[in-house]
Structures are given as C-alpha cells and as structure tokens.
Amino acid sequence: MSDILSKTEEYVTELLTNELDKNFLYHNLRHTQRVVKSTKELLDNFDLKAKEREAIHLAAWLHDTGYTKGIAEHEKNSCAIAKEFLTERNYDTEGVQLVCSLIMATMRTHSPKNLLEEIIRDADSSHLGQSSYVQTSEMLREELSLLGVAEFNQKQWRKANIKMFQTEHRFYTDYARENWQSGKDSNLKKLVKARKKQQKTFRKEALKVKLKNNSPERGIQTMYRVTMRNHLKLSDIADTKANILLSVNAIIISLLLTNLIPKLDNPSNDYLIYPTGIFVLFSVASMIMSVLATRPNITSGEFNKEDVKNKKVNLLFFGNFHKMKLPDYEWAMQELIKDQSYLYSNLTKDLYFLGVVLNTKYKLLRWTYTIFMIGMILSVIAFFVALKFYGPERALIELPT
Structure with a gap:
C-alpha cells in the first residue's frame, strides 16, 4: 500500500x-x-x-x-x-x-x-x-x-x-x-x-x-351467547336476593327465639303475644318463599332414541340426560351436531325454559319481598299498639285497689 x-x-x-x-x-x-x-x-x-x-x-x-x-x-x-x-x-x-x-x-x-x-x-x-x-x-x-x-x-x-x-x-x-x-x-x-x-x-x-363480519352464523352464535349470559346473570341475581332475605329472616327468628319468646311465659307480657306472632309468621313466610325461589327442579333425566329422532328432547339441559348412559348420550349429541336446525332448536329451548324458570323465580322473589315488607310494617304497628294500649303501665292502672 x-x-x-x-x-x-x-x-x-x-x-x-x-x-x-x-x-x-x-x-x-x-x-x-x-x-x-x-x-x-x-x-x-x-x-x-x-x-x-x-x-x-x-x-x-x-x-x-x-x-x-x-x-x-x-x-x-x-x-x-x-x-x-x-x-x-x-x-x-x-x-x-x-x-x-x-x-x-x-x-x-x-x-x-x-x-x-x-x-x-x-x-x-x-x-x-x-x-x-x-x-x-x-x-x-x-x-x-x-x-x-x-x-x-x-x-x-x-x-x-x-x-x-x-x-x-x-x-x-x-x-x-x-x-x-x-x-x-x-x-x-x-x-x-x-x-x-x-x-x-x-x-x-x-x-x-370478511367472512367473520358477513357470516350470519357468527351473528346467531353471538345472539345465543349474549342472551344465555344475561339469563344466567339474572338467575344469579335472583338467587343472591333470595339468600339475603333467607339470612335476614333466619337472624330475626333466632333473635326472637332467644330473647323475646321466652319472656312470653310471664303473664305481664301477654300483650306481646300477638305482635310477636305476627312478626314470626311473616318471617317464616318470607323464609319459605325464599326457599321456593332458590329450590332447584329436577326432571326425569331420561330420554329414548325416538325422542331424539323426533327432536322432542333438549339435549343441552342436564335435567334431561343426567340418568342416561354415556354411550347413549354421545350418540344423541352426534345426532344433534349433524342437524343444524335441531341444534338451534335445542339452544332456543334452553333459552326459553331458562326464561320460564327466571319468571317463576322473580315472581316468587317479588312476593317474598312484599310479604317481608308487609310483615315488618304490621309487626312494628302491632308492637306500638300493644305497648301503647296494653303495656305494663295500662295493666297496673286496671288492677283493683
């Protein structure tokens, strides 16, 4: 270089x-x-x-x-x-x-x-x-x-x-x-x-x-998924509300049994019998209604091949197959998957009957809250009247001198 x-x-x-x-x-x-x-x-x-x-x-x-x-x-x-x-x-x-x-x-x-x-x-x-x-x-x-x-x-x-x-x-x-x-x-x-x-x-x-956006199948699946999710959320809400009332009334009855009812043996407390009875009656009624709102209903749990072939059974609800043998249920599900219309029919039935159950739950729940509210109002009024007009001071005034 x-x-x-x-x-x-x-x-x-x-x-x-x-x-x-x-x-x-x-x-x-x-x-x-x-x-x-x-x-x-x-x-x-x-x-x-x-x-x-x-x-x-x-x-x-x-x-x-x-x-x-x-x-x-x-x-x-x-x-x-x-x-x-x-x-x-x-x-x-x-x-x-x-x-x-x-x-x-x-x-x-x-x-x-x-x-x-x-x-x-x-x-x-x-x-x-x-x-x-x-x-x-x-x-x-x-x-x-x-x-x-x-x-x-x-x-x-x-x-x-x-x-x-x-x-x-x-x-x-x-x-x-x-x-x-x-x-x-x-x-x-x-x-x-x-x-x-x-x-x-x-x-x-x-x-x-493009296929995802234009496919009607996607829209249908989304509709079923969203609707099912909403139904399940509503069912959970109903169960939660019923459990709250059940717990509140159980606490009320426990307090009555331990504190108030034992004192009714004393003649001077006779004026509390009716208010206490009203209170207990409505609390028990609220508890019974709460239990009915949350109590599950179980169906027979069985079906046959004719029911599947005639598309009469909803295979997606556990109450319809819980007693079936696994091979029979697998066969039925294969038949369901092959037929799209049958599949959508099952999904529709599942939504429908879930809606029916929700309607029953919310009706019972509405009556439960109504009974609880009326019971509380009547009980307070009854206790007030009993104390005002039939309380211990009134009893002493009426005793002979």
Missing part, C-alpha cells in the same frame, strides 16, 4: 469514527470498508495503470466522507474534503481531479462514462449481491427514519427495493455481472417471495375478516 493510501485510510477512519452522526447506520465506516474491499476485488481482475488504481482506491475511501457535513449534496462535500486532504499532502492536481470525478460518479443519477467509473459504481453497490443484503438494507431503512429523511414500513420498503433491483440498478463491469449478479438475483427472488407471502397472508386475513 502506497503512503497516500495508508494516510487516507487513517484519515477516513478517524473522520467517520469521530465526526459522523451516530444515526448513520448504513453510510458509515463499515460501508466504506466494504466498498474498498469490493474495489480491490474488482481491480484484481482489470489491467489498469498504477495511477488509475490508486485514484479508484482513494475515491473508495473518500466517497462518503461528505456525510459528516450532512445528507444534502454529500458527493460534492466528499469531493471538497478529498480535494483539501489530497492537496495538503501535495497530491498532483490531475490525480485530485480524477478522484473527484470518481466520487461524483457514485451519484445514482450518474451514468458511468468509462471503466474507472464503472468499477467504483459496481463496488459501491456490491452489497446488492451479498448474502448479508437483507440486514444491510434494514440498516439503511432505519437510518432514513432516524435522520428524518423518509419513513417506510416493511411492505413499502420491500416494494421500493424490488423496483430498484428490477429497473434502477445494474452492474456495469463484466466481473461484477459474472460474480455478483447471481447473488443479486437470489436476493431479488427472496424479496419477491416475501412479497407474495405477505400478499397471500393479507388476502387470507382479509377473507377471514
């Missing part, structure tokens, strides 16, 4: 390491080193003058130094940096001009005019034929995003890359076409395959969504 090349390598390495924005994930020292390596590989297969070989090497090292001053017109900035660096080291003017022309040849819009420009262009785009292209390309996409140049999602970036492969890029030198084109074609195939796979997946998902 000549003295100027070693100095250039040292200079570019220090410049890109210390002064380049860290958001340049692609256009950085690694990219420059990759271009230099590809340049050497190309030059080994061409018989060029020593001065030309040196100029291409220098251009490969210096072609992206302009990114240290920003993205805009980075080729011109690279050229300016190269001129300043080479001039300070007394590099000949003709050589400086050649290096700058090669740097400017790396512009995407530039068409190579000679072999030297073709070599630097092929070296600069050699990554398109390498197996690491996918990772390299992803770094460029991320770089564009971080620098605020452009935002691409995976689909858009893949489309842009395919377009670039097919219409915007080509290798110019014979060596690049013979050795790197196959890798480029392989990468293009991967991109196209990934696009087709994504399109196929997208179509499948779109079809699923």
Whole structure:
C-alpha cells in the first residue's frame, strides 16, 4: 500500500469514527470498508495503470466522507474534503481531479462514462449481491427514519427495493455481472417471495375478516351467547336476593327465639303475644318463599332414541340426560351436531325454559319481598299498639285497689 493510501485510510477512519452522526447506520465506516474491499476485488481482475488504481482506491475511501457535513449534496462535500486532504499532502492536481470525478460518479443519477467509473459504481453497490443484503438494507431503512429523511414500513420498503433491483440498478463491469449478479438475483427472488407471502397472508386475513363480519352464523352464535349470559346473570341475581332475605329472616327468628319468646311465659307480657306472632309468621313466610325461589327442579333425566329422532328432547339441559348412559348420550349429541336446525332448536329451548324458570323465580322473589315488607310494617304497628294500649303501665292502672 502506497503512503497516500495508508494516510487516507487513517484519515477516513478517524473522520467517520469521530465526526459522523451516530444515526448513520448504513453510510458509515463499515460501508466504506466494504466498498474498498469490493474495489480491490474488482481491480484484481482489470489491467489498469498504477495511477488509475490508486485514484479508484482513494475515491473508495473518500466517497462518503461528505456525510459528516450532512445528507444534502454529500458527493460534492466528499469531493471538497478529498480535494483539501489530497492537496495538503501535495497530491498532483490531475490525480485530485480524477478522484473527484470518481466520487461524483457514485451519484445514482450518474451514468458511468468509462471503466474507472464503472468499477467504483459496481463496488459501491456490491452489497446488492451479498448474502448479508437483507440486514444491510434494514440498516439503511432505519437510518432514513432516524435522520428524518423518509419513513417506510416493511411492505413499502420491500416494494421500493424490488423496483430498484428490477429497473434502477445494474452492474456495469463484466466481473461484477459474472460474480455478483447471481447473488443479486437470489436476493431479488427472496424479496419477491416475501412479497407474495405477505400478499397471500393479507388476502387470507382479509377473507377471514370478511367472512367473520358477513357470516350470519357468527351473528346467531353471538345472539345465543349474549342472551344465555344475561339469563344466567339474572338467575344469579335472583338467587343472591333470595339468600339475603333467607339470612335476614333466619337472624330475626333466632333473635326472637332467644330473647323475646321466652319472656312470653310471664303473664305481664301477654300483650306481646300477638305482635310477636305476627312478626314470626311473616318471617317464616318470607323464609319459605325464599326457599321456593332458590329450590332447584329436577326432571326425569331420561330420554329414548325416538325422542331424539323426533327432536322432542333438549339435549343441552342436564335435567334431561343426567340418568342416561354415556354411550347413549354421545350418540344423541352426534345426532344433534349433524342437524343444524335441531341444534338451534335445542339452544332456543334452553333459552326459553331458562326464561320460564327466571319468571317463576322473580315472581316468587317479588312476593317474598312484599310479604317481608308487609310483615315488618304490621309487626312494628302491632308492637306500638300493644305497648301503647296494653303495656305494663295500662295493666297496673286496671288492677283493683
């Protein structure tokens, strides 16, 4: 390696390491080193003058130094940096001009005019034929995003890359076409395959969504599921309310049995018999009604094959099959699954009879609360009347003197 090349390598390495924005994930020292390596590989297969070989090497090292001053017109900035660096080291003017022309040849819009420009262009785009292209390309996409140049999602970036492969890029030198084109074609195939796979997946998902939204089956299933859930919630609420009344009345009766009723043996407390009786009577009635509201009803639990064939039995309610043998029930369920109308009929029956049970529960519950409320009111009135007109003080007044 000549003295100027070693100095250039040292200079570019220090410049890109210390002064380049860290958001340049692609256009950085690694990219420059990759271009230099590809340049050497190309030059080994061409018989060029020593001065030309040196100029291409220098251009490969210096072609992206302009990114240290920003993205805009980075080729011109690279050229300016190269001129300043080479001039300070007394590099000949003709050589400086050649290096700058090669740097400017790396512009995407530039068409190579000679072999030297073709070599630097092929070296600069050699990554398109390498197996690491996918990772390299992803770094460029991320770089564009971080620098605020452009935002691409995976689909858009893949489309842009395919377009670039097919219409915007080509290798110019014979060596690049013979050795790197196959890798480029392989990468293009991967991109196209990934696009087709994504399109196929997208179509499948779109079809699923369309079928899901347009299928009447989904609407029917949702209707049954929501209605069943609402029925079960109402049943739970009814049971909870009945249990509350049952517990309250049980506590009331327990207190009466332990505190009030034993005192009724005393003749002076006779005036409390009727109020206490009313209180106990209505409390017991409320308890009985609460029990009736929560008491389960169990049906026969059996059916025969004729009932299934004639679609007379609801196989979804446990009360209709709990006494059946497992093989008979499995057969019946298979028959149910085969016939969609029978299945919906069973679901409808299940909802209907659950609604009937709910109606019974809520009627009993309404009467229970009514009885409890009336009992409480009458009991309070009775105790008040008994204490006012028949209490201990009244009894003492009526005793003979």
